[in-house]
Amino acid sequence: MMENLGIMCGVILGLFGSVFSVVQFFSQRQQAAKDRELAAKEAAKDRELAAKEAARQELRDRLTFLMQVIIDKDIPRESRQPFYDEYIAKGGNGTVLKFWLENK
Secondary structure, eight states, X not given: OHHHHHHHHXXXXXXXXXXXXXXXXXXXXXXXXXXXXXXXXXXXHHHHHHHHHHHHHHHHHHHHHHHHHHHOTTSOHHHHHHHHHHHHHTTOOTHHHHHHHHOO
């Protein structure tokens, strides 16, 4: 009788262990899928931020170029006018505007 009880307990514990193992396997698989999805979203966000930063850097570089052309007195003022207009259109301001207005 005690042997049968021991065998029954062993079988029941074995079944519980097997069920727990299967449940754990599926929960880990689900968590891994969520982690991959989150990593993909973060990567997309990082790419978006990098693209925005590249666009900002490109704008800064263009404004710097325009500023250099605008303040170059070796170039006739009429030839520099389109660069000045683009500089203003792109949001440029500061000492370059003051330079342009004072040096007619």
